[in-house]
Amino acid sequence: MKKLISVLLCLAMLMSLVACDNKKTPAPDNAQSGDASQEAGEPTGGEEQSGSETEASAIDFDEDPYTLNVCYAVLGEAQPDLAMIEEKLNEITLKEINCKVKLEAVSLFSLANIYALKASSQEKMDLMILFPGSSYLAEFANNNMLMPIEDYVDQWGSDIKEVLGDMISAGEYDGHTYAIAQNRNLRKNENGFNISKQYCDKYNIDPNSIKTLEDLEAVFDMMKEKEPNVISVMPETTGGGIAGTLADYYDSLGTRGVALEEQADGKLKVIPITQQKSVIAACAKVREWYEKGYISKDVLTDQDGGAAGLQTGKCLASAANSLQPASGDRWSYAVRIHDERPLLSTSDDQLILWGVASSCARPDKAIQFLNLCYASADIANLMMNGVEDVHYKVLENGAIDNSMNENYQNYWPMFGDFFKQYIRQGDIDLSDATTPEEYTEILLSWKVELSPAYGFNFNPANVKTEVAGVTAVSDEYMLPIFNGTVDPVTEIPKWEEKMMAAGLQTVIDEMQSQMDAWVAAK
């Protein structure tokens, strides 16, 4: 009896704990959101909007500068000189748009998790990078982590619109603009192979003579004899699929397990990827390669990708999806095997997206900042290359040398218009160009083909379970099949069967009906 009472007492205590917690927690919640709306929401925002209608977007320089929290991605640690960059950046932003910027580095691998924690605890967050954007846009728009920003873009985003052009639709989802795409040097790279300079030079292989897969296989055979320890071909990035390089370009619609097929009558049809003919053929080829020993047994977990393999001499060639206009780089020559131009799908342009958090108190400032990034060459350079004479030197030809100081460098262009940045001398050296102008010229003349479904963004809300199931199945099957470690003849049907069991048909039907509606609306 005594025990029972004590247990009951405990429970009561627990309950009261939970209950008082219950009473307590919403309170600050309320206060917070109240603050937020007071600070920015209705009154200020409204004023500004009505003000702007009359006097075309004037920035208010009298208010206390708002501080934008900007989350950008790093791989590992933040750059040591970030504080210096932030200071310089603030000088510009205070002058131009009367706001301050606080940069917060977020580790790429924990991006989703960090955002979820921040958003659920209502931590201050204004601009957030989505990288790769196609993985997060729909999810974050559906759970309202992002806010629709089309009104703000219309009002403050003239430079954004000018720089992005048709690329602006990459950030559209479900009828609203949820994100601003980041432009890059090329919208889409070409698929093909990089073949090791070191071995080409050593064994007199002429990379220009390799035009077909048969040519390539002959080289592989020759190398297998001379250097049996060298892997013939690796996927360029760890975890890439070699079959993806071999297959004709197709639009995967940003969703695992499906592909787009343009039928003879021009109709757009969603099909399972396991029925995409060139993918099937490519998988068979890759399997053949694997069995011939061209592909490493360790391909799935190798911690080095082909790009690293080319540097260390571990592999002869890498199956790449990153061929650029130049015919090679420091380590390798480019081998092109596709005649057609790369197909640009929505998800390609969504590689890097900037979204405005729904908790952002001043979305107008956030968009003003993004706009300024696209308008200002200073910001574009600062964010990519650092401070002049500290992190880089401008050379005589107008390009820059950024090798002097590694305390600030960005691997990806995350901020600002790429074409307003200095060209790095290192990039020119690796290309077929000699001057920065020529280099830019080459980049600008690079042609891609727009996918017929370009601009279409799938809303998975109704089929969330099925998409998750199909993705899980694809995670399991796709890479082994795409790298030849299993037999595609038996595994592809198994993959499809498993996907169907997970609800692929439902996903396809939903996608098809959204696609039809999208086509009709267009």
Next chain:
Amino acid sequence: MITESDKRWGAVGHVLMAVLAFLAVAPFVLLVIGSFTEEGAAIRNGYSYFPESWSVDAYRYILEQWTTIGRSYLVTIFVTATGTVVSVVISSMLAYVLSCKELPGRSVILFALTFTMLFNGGLTATYIVYTQVFHIKNTIFGLLLPGLLMNAYSVMMFRNYFETTIPGALLEAAKIDGAKHTAIFFKIVVPLSLPMVATVGLTVALMYWNDWQNGLYYLSANSKLQSIQTLLNNMNENVKYLQQNNVGSAFTAADMPSTTIRMAIAVVGIMPILLLYPFFQKWFVAGMMSGAVKE
């Protein structure tokens, strides 16, 4: 009184234990040798106990990065030391309180403690409490407080020890002499419990030393407070992430520290444990032995 059969079994014991001891140590030797293996040799022949060629490149890289790695070291040491001391003090005090059978409300506390072994609110809720109520994000408390500071198991171990090893008569006598509970605890119980203090202290210290999750959640990547394990884990995760996501060709695993370098960092990370091992394992064993002799 040693028979033939005893000798035979003793020999079997020797063989088995020698094999196990070898299995326990061999991987660490490979790790150390691996970190000194020349990158090319590792690629050609794999990691081996007798590498074709040696290299200290990985350690040269670590020295170059020493501002980061050294700082992480200091953070780890500070957090481990502070966390362990506080943890041992507060959990042993609670254990003492719980071992006092006549205390009103004892069973309530005991239940509340046991309950925590079964239910937890999950990461998100814990994060919200710590960041929104206590504002420990990006502070050293972010590494110290969440999850690690005290757990029911340490308290139970202390309580078990107090109840079984410390003679009740001693405590009674002290009470009759008019000693206060605090005095009894610090002057009698703690000195008599040093082996258990060592065992629990070491367990907690290892939890702090080996923790990488608090750093991941409660520090932003800008933070200068990353611990050595967080650093290592981040490298691992980044490599994994690049394996599974195509984030553009501009960046590949080539720019990540190579496996050899990561091995070297791992060696640097476990070095203090290995160096201090002879000292603390003695205490750990003593505590385990004395705590367990109960039946």
Next chain:
Amino acid sequence: MKTKKKKTGWKQFIPLYIMALPAVTYLIINNYMPLYGMQLAFRELDYSKGVFRGDFVGLRNFKFLFATSDAWIMTRNTILYNLLFIVVGMVFGLTVAILFNEVRNKMARKVYQSAVLIPYFMSMVIVSYLAYSYLSSETGFINNTLLKLFGKEAVAWYSEPKYWPYILTFVNIWKGMGYSLLMYTARLLAIDASYYEAATVDGATKWQKVRYITLPMLRPVIIMMTMLSIGRIFYSDFGLFYQIPMGSQSLYSVTTTIDVYSYRALMKLGDITMSSATGVYQSAVGFVLILTANTLMRKFSKDDALF
């Protein structure tokens, strides 16, 4: 005496309550306040309202969880691995401890004990490096040296699920062997030597001594450890299942446990409701299991019952 104690009342206990205060405060902050978050599992995720104000959706999140095959796989993995670890760990731990007890040389005992305890102190991140240096099929020791020595084909360890139950069990046992050796040895040393001497006089064989003296004497600790493990059968060693397979996707079917799934849901998609739902599922079933284990424990040895 008793009545007198009651009369002097609770005042004499104030110092004790003060001593308990820091720990209890920490429990409230660290363990009880976050319990509020369990409700996330029953709400729709809507960040613009604040996560605690999304609409109540009842069991919809759980429906979503169990609609995928993941729920079945992770539950199966968690339980089977735990059972495997309990049985193998017990048999192995007892065998080693009993044989270790036969080693009389003090110096040798010390060396063995120190050596086998080393892995216990290492984090799983470190152990994952150790495993990788052996298992990697390009650079690993096993493929490049061991298998070559025997003229065997290289094995792609990180993409063949069939090896992983063994690998994970091995790592688990390897890491825990020092600890379990200590646990059992402490118990073995506590057995009165006169039992064995008497048995020797009666001409008992070694096996008979183990069977009729050692094992019965160890019974309480065996029962206790088994019960504790059964109570936690719904929880897995996150580090083991998450770090050691190096995130290899082809191994998901044999390496995903409930803890790993919950973590991955959070890391990959930031899906906090799914992660919470998994947590609630785990806690609820885990609670039932530990109650069962405790009831059983009370039956076998009352002293060792948890509460």
